[in-house]
Amino acid sequence: MIVDDKPQIRDLLKLELEDDGHQVIVCQGGREALDILEEMSFGVNIVLLDIKMPEMDGLAVLSAIKQKKKDLPVILLTAYHTFKQDFQSWAAEEYVVKKSDFTELKQKIAKYL
Amino acid sequence: MRRGVSRVDSQNWRDLPPQGMDIIAAVADAVKSGRGLESILDNIIDLVLEIMSADACSIWLYERGALRLKAGRGLNMAAADASSIELGDGVTGRVGLHREPIAISDVREDNRFKPIPELGNEAYMSILSVPMTDQDRLVGVLNVRTVEPYSYTETEMKFATYIAAQLVGAIRNTQLYEEVIKGFREIAIIHLVSEIINSVRDIDEMTAVIARTCAEHLSTRGCVLRMLDPATGLLEIKGSHGVPASAAAAAALRMGEGLAGKCAAEKRAILRKDLLNDPGEFADALGLGMKSAICAPLVVKDRVVGTLGVFDKMPEDGGEPISFEEEDAGLVTIIANQAAMAIENARLYAEKDARISELQLLLEISNIMRGTLDFESLLYIILTSVTMSQGFGFNRALLFLHDEKSGTLKGEMAVGPLRAADASRHWHSFTPKGKTLQEVVLEYGKFNREAGFEIDMLVKKMSVPVKPDKGALARTVLERTSFNVADYNPAEGGEEAALTAMGFSTFATVPLIAREKVVGIMVVDNLVTRAPITDEQLEFVQLFANQAASVLETSRLYKNIEQANRRLVDARELLVRSRTLATLGEFSAGIAHELRNPLVSIGGFARRLARKLPADSEEARHARIIFNEVEGMEKILSQILEFVGGAKTETQQVDIIGVFEQVFVLLHDAINSKNISVNTDFDERARTLLVDEVQMRQLFINLIKNAVEAMKGEGGSLRVKTTLMETEEGGVGLEISDTGVGISSEDLEHVFDPFFTRKSSGTGLGLSVCARIVEGNHGGKMFIDSRKGEGTSVLIWLPPETLAGGEGGGGRGPLSANG
Ligand SMILES: Nc1ncnc2c1ncn2[C@@H]1O[C@H](COP(=O)(O)OP(=O)(O)O)[C@@H](O)[C@H]1O
Numbered sequence A: 001m002i003v004d005d006k007p008q009i010r011d012l013l014k015l016e017l018e019d020d021g022h023q024v025i026v027c028q029g030g031r032e033a034l035d036i037l038e039e040m041s042f043g044v045n046i047v048l049l050d051i052k053m054p055e056m057d058g059l060a061v062l063s064a065i066k067q068k069k070k071d072l073p074v075i076l077l078t079a080y081h082t083f084k085q086d087f088q089s090w091a092a093e094e095y096v097v098k099k100s101d102f103t104e105l106k107q108k109i110a111k112y113l
Numbered sequence B: 001m002r003r004g005v006s007r008v009d010s011q012n013w014r015d016l017p018p019q020g021m022d023i024i025a026a027v028a029d030a031v032k033s034g035r036g037l038e039s040i041l042d043n044i045i046d047l048v049l050e051i052m053s054a055d056a057c058s059i060w061l062y063e064r065g066a067l068r069l070k071a072g073r074g075l076n077m078a079a080a081d082a083s084s085i086e087l088g089d090g091v092t093g094r095v096g097l098h099r100e101p102i103a104i105s106d107v108r109e110d111n112r113f114k115p116i117p118e119l120g121n122e123a124y125m126s127i128l129s130v131p132m133t134d135q136d137r138l139v140g141v142l143n144v145r146t147v148e149p150y151s152y153t154e155t156e157m158k159f160a161t162y163i164a165a166q167l168v169g170a171i172r173n174t175q176l177y178e179e180v181i182k183g184f185r186e187i188a189i190i191h192l193v194s195e196i197i198n199s200v201r202d203i204d205e206m207t208a209v210i211a212r213t214c215a216e217h218l219s220t221r222g223c224v225l226r227m228l229d230p231a232t233g234l235l236e237i238k239g240s241h242g243v244p245a246s247a248a249a250a251a252a253l254r255m256g257e258g259l260a261g262k263c264a265a266e267k268r269a270i271l272r273k274d275l276l277n278d279p280g281e282f283a284d285a286l287g288l289g290m291k292s293a294i295c296a297p298l299v300v301k302d303r304v305v306g307t308l309g310v311f312d313k314m315p316e317d318g319g320e321p322i323s324f325e326e327e328d329a330g331l332v333t334i335i336a337n338q339a340a341m342a343i344e345n346a347r348l349y350a351e352k353d354a355r356i357s358e359l360q361l362l363l364e365i366s367n368i369m370r371g372t373l374d375f376e377s378l379l380y381i382i383l384t385s386v387t388m389s390q391g392f393g394f395n396r397a398l399l400f401l402h403d404e405k406s407g408t409l410k411g412e413m414a415v416g417p418l419r420a421a422d423a424s425r426h427w428h429s430f431t432p433k434g435k436t437l438q439e440v441v442l443e444y445g446k447f448n449r450e451a452g453f454e455i456d457m458l459v460k461k462m463s464v465p466v467k468p469d470k471g472a473l474a475r476t477v478l479e480r481t482s483f484n485v486a487d488y489n490p491a492e493g494g495e496e497a498a499l500t501a502m503g504f505s506t507f508a509t510v511p512l513i514a515r516e517k518v519v520g521i522m523v524v525d526n527l528v529t530r531a532p533i534t535d536e537q538l539e540f541v542q543l544f545a546n547q548a549a550s551v552l553e554t555s556r557l558y559k560n561i562e563q564a565n566r567r568l569v570d571a572r573e574l575l576v577r578s579r580t581l582a583t584l585g586e587f588s589a590g591i592a593h594e595l596r597n598p599l600v601s602i603g604g605f606a607r608r609l610a611r612k613l614p615a616d617s618e619e620a621r622h623a624r625i626i627f628n629e630v631e632g633m634e635k636i637l638s639q640i641l642e643f644v645g646g647a648k649t650e651t652q653q654v655d656i657i658g659v660f661e662q663v664f665v666l667l668h669d670a671i672n673s674k675n676i677s678v679n680t681d682f683d684e685r686a687r688t689l690l691v692d693e694v695q696m697r698q699l700f701i702n703l704i705k706n707a708v709e710a711m712k713g714e715g716g717s718l719r720v721k722t723t724l725m726e727t728e729e730g731g732v733g734l735e736i737s738d739t740g741v742g743i744s745s746e747d748l749e750h751v752f753d754p755f756f757t758r759k760s761s762g763t764g765l766g767l768s769v770c771a772r773i774v775e776g777n778h779g780g781k782m783f784i785d786s787r788k789g790e791g792t793s794v795l796i797w798l799p800p801e802t803l804a805g806g807e808g809g810g811g812r813g814p815l816s817a818n819g
């Protein structure tokens, strides 16, 4: 599942991941993501979550997800390098700095699937 | 009215701690921008009014036993000169007395407040009053007032206290500066006068020259030199300036008669500031209507031989004469001493013609001393002059400096052999033939220093308390006079026992007195030749000691000023740098974020295109160009965000040498391909440091990359060195040097500026990041030393706190980034 408010990024990520043979659900915000997870949790193996979103902050979404499904892996997407230290105190499994080169992201996803 | 309850909130310094950078900058500007104390005070007051949005502000300085209004806004300053506050009186007086701040929101409800109607200070309801103190000394009081009642916050009190501290510093600096300038002037005058005086040999000509020079250089209306005729007991005028010849011929005085007579009888200088209203014993024997006068005795070997008097100081810009002050009297006394010596000398000279006069020697030495302001060199010249045979010819000399604060004499420098047996070995290898005194002083000094190495070490360890009942050294300070000591036997194990160990048993002590203060003492002896020290010799050394002391004191003041200036410059540079960083930070964090996402989609889609299109097609090539460019932009973006940082500095025990080694592995290819030789010199004692590992790695990568990039072509060498600093400050030094292209001096001023680069593919952020890591996050310092075409050394100093004390790290750095 991809959660990001920017449609271009959503589309790009979806295409890239589908190329690798994954099934992808896209959501444009935290609320929608939480609703979908509630209804059809069985299908979701990993969540890629943008941190900076207008409607609901990525970190709030993260904590809501972790409250309900502790074991569902989440990868945070950020614009900042320096989130690294703080990231350790959050419950996400991984964090990746957004880059046009998706190699790192793909490697991390592979670790959990 | 601008204020209300939320006054502080509306100010831009709300979020800053009281030491917030902007405010510090503004205060530093205010302190620096001033020309003279008055304008500094005015600047500070403006700043306080603005930042605290107060309605009135005043600065009271403690002078002549009371607090006096020196600067203010919102008060009737026309009445400032007339108003003074006694300690303990009213709010300001209380703050001055107890040195504790007082804040009152409404003075109508507080009986401590006392209105001063002529200043109009009752127009304000609130008052915040904070003391200005320099260590234990009260300097003054700073008051802030508002028209409406107002309760001052903790932050505002802190801010006012901070300002008060800054004011103290500014005042201290200005005073010091003025003192030094004055000191220079005095020395210059004394020197000039003594030079002129000593250029003449004939006694009659000399007395005339003394009177003229003295009048001219002290800018007085006139000068009168009287000599005591031993036969008649009369003080006769032997030289004068600004006095009609007829008057000069007639007006001889008896001892005790008139100003000159009294001065001669009492053997002390007399100053009369206002002869018209307070003539005292003065009798206007010359009928010149003098307004103010100074008379100093001419003393030779404790005997009064005459007097030197000046009258009516003329202001530089012409106009009416002004009154003499105490410092003029000091100057006249010194010149009188020189004159007495010169006259005595001329007498001696008339008797035995051709021997090199002592005074000339003194003069020559003082010339050499005037050549430098470096404290160490001066000490060195002084001791050398005292010990060399062309000088005073003592065998050995010790110099102690007097630390008034701790009340001790501290051993500072020594020359001469430790044992009599060592002497010949050293002295023989030195031949002063055919050298000028200056050459001899410098050369002999260096030489003697080596010879006196052992004794120098011993004396540096000495610290002698200046207390009554203590030994000969303490007495020299307390009684301000020289002593001729024989068979001295200080208490065993006492502070002076080292004297015995060095073989000082028959010796002389001489105080170094400048501006009424004993700045130190000298101890001299004749260990080798065993020649007795005569009283005349001692008297002569004392004369020299006074000159030496005043030069030393000037040099010390000068050094203080220099240090203060350097600190100010350092602080400013740091400030400017951090301000640039802060602005850049906010700015680029915003932009970087906006750019990150579009770049991801541009680059990501281009990458897809390149992959999907036939690999050798033109379109695929274009797509590749796009994503390559994007990748470059993303790299810059990462650097900017890294630079902006914002992350906390997390210190822990880090193996710094290990980090260096890791970095060498990372940059191995670049280093090897250019055939660069790497030279490391690690100090094991500084292996484990309390620092942020990620940042250290970043620091070394940036610096070593710069070094490698600077070495064009093949070869070159890279040197990395770490040292545990042995200086007083301690800490750790890191040095990365290369033999690359170097940096021109114009560029050197800018290399720390963000975005400054001379490379086609550089970002110009490397060094800015480094400076932030070292100075901002680790409380260290960073310097670059470079010469165009020769190479570059980057020097980093980390404070002693970074030396891991054994406990584990965690926690924040000594200074954390504030985001
Ligand atoms: N070791 C060095 N030798 C010569 N020039 C240097 C060295 N280090 C830095 N410089 C100069 O300082 C500039 C700024 O350096 P830096 O801030 O690291 O940015 P960049 O390396 O991206 O240009 C460089 O472009 C170069 O001109």
Ligand SMILES: [Mg+2]
Pocket (backbone or CB within 6 Å): B702, B705, B706, B762, B766, B767
């Ligand atoms: Mg660089």
